[in-house]
Amino acid sequence: MNSDIIIRFEHVTKQYDDDPAILDDVSFEIERGKFYTLLGPSGCGKTTILRLIAGFIAPTKGNIYINGKIVNDVPANRRQVNTVFQDYALFPHLNVYENVAFGLRIKKMKAAVIEQKVKEALKFVNLEGYENREISEMSGGQRQRVAIARAIVNEPEVILLDEPLSALDLKLRTEMQYELRELQRRLGITFIFVTHDQEEALAMSDEIFVINNGKIQQSGTPTDIYDEPINRFVADFIGESNILPGKMIKDFVVEFNGHAFECVDRGFHPNEPVEIVIRPEDLEITTPEKGNLKVRVDTQLFRGVHYEICCYDEEGNEWLVHSTKKAKVGDTIGLYFEPEAIHVMRFGETEEEFDRRLEAYDEVRP
Numbered sequence: 001m002n003s004d005i006i007i008r009f010e011h012v013t014k015q016y017d018d019d020p021a022i023l024d025d026v027s028f029e030i031e032r033g034k035f036y037t038l039l040g041p042s043g044c045g046k047t048t049i050l051r052l053i054a055g056f057i058a059p060t061k062g063n064i065y066i067n068g069k070i071v072n073d074v075p076a077n078r079r080q081v082n083t084v085f086q087d088y089a090l091f092p093h094l095n096v097y098e099n100v101a102f103g104l105r106i107k108k109m110k111a112a113v114i115e116q117k118v119k120e121a122l123k124f125v126n127l128e129g130y131e132n133r134e135i136s137e138m139s140g141g142q143r144q145r146v147a148i149a150r151a152i153v154n155e156p157e158v159i160l161l162d163e164p165l166s167a168l169d170l171k172l173r174t175e176m177q178y179e180l181r182e183l184q185r186r187l188g189i190t191f192i193f194v195t196h197d198q199e200e201a202l203a204m205s206d207e208i209f210v211i212n213n214g215k216i217q218q219s220g221t222p223t224d225i226y227d228e229p230i231n232r233f234v235a236d237f238i239g240e241s242n243i244l245p246g247k248m249i250k251d252f253v254v255e256f257n258g259h260a261f262e263c264v265d266r267g268f269h270p271n272e273p274v275e276i277v278i279r280p281e282d283l284e285i286t287t288p289e290k291g292n293l294k295v296r297v298d299t300q301l302f303r304g305v306h307y308e309i310c311c312y313d314e315e316g317n318e319w320l321v322h323s324t325k326k327a328k329v330g331d332t333i334g335l336y337f338e339p340e341a342i343h344v345m346r347f348g349e350t351e352e353e354f355d356r357r358l359e360a361y362d363e364v365r366p
């Protein structure tokens, strides 16, 4: 096995009693030193994956490998993995120093070693001088850092973070996003971060796993996933999208909205039904004559950086446009888009099939 792979799930299923599987035949690999995000709606199975990696629960079927060895039955305290919980799970009756030192004391390390390690960990998270503070005297962001110091003091190979920013207000949350990402780079430890916030996932991750209904829908870099969503769920969950039914007439020609458009996709059956995605920022406002589509402006909101314009075409389809140009409610305007802006999605395509199709696009176009 590639030595850069630190964690591997092989056909892992998790099921409680006769309930439907919470994770259903999930396989993936995690590389050393990268920042991964598990992204998906509430209840999709993100925390279950973390708990399986941590060793708090065991898989019903399949194998989990850490550093090439099956760890299905290895208890949590014998894995080189530490978890930062959503509520940080700090001990309120202990001060900052004792919270961070706790795990080392359990391991019965010498006091001098503990002191040095705790100091280093607190320095890493910019909390030098806070040793004697009570947890109740620390802000949300500071508590977060104590929780991270408590994880890194054990020198784990992997840190699992279960929605650690969800309790913070928006400003602090953004600050902590930068801080966490920077900390991960400096430490070089693998981070596996759970969130249901797509913007957070896009901003922070090297790799994202988009999860729904106990299955990984798509994995890849933030740009891969944003630019080429595999299906309607991913297109809808990551960013805003215009999604329409269409038909792939032949290679490089897709029909939707009653018109045929040039596109960059190929490898479909003639007239195969598909879904198409166009991102709101890929639609350009122009005159009705110059546009690929004619639409009527229904509403317009100013969002600071752009206008968010909602329009309807002749067929009654809604089109969301992000534009720095202003439109006028009630006007008929044209929407122009390049062939590259159309993303064609095949129904029921697996990630392997999807990746193979996209790789083939990189070959020279006839």
Ligand SMILES: Nc1ncnc2c1ncn2[C@@H]1O[C@H](COP(=O)(O)OP(=O)(O)OP(=O)(O)O)[C@@H](O)[C@H]1O
Pocket: 016, 022, 040, 041, 042, 043, 044, 045, 046, 047, 048, 049, 196
């Ligand atoms: N011990 C358990 N027994 C039975 N069902 C469970 C158990 N633990 C979790 N589940 C169920 O498994 C599903 C997935 O839960 P999980 O906590 O992994 O979701 P999640 O994606 O982390 O959601 P959230 O974002 O809300 O935390 C949920 O439907 C949950 O109710």
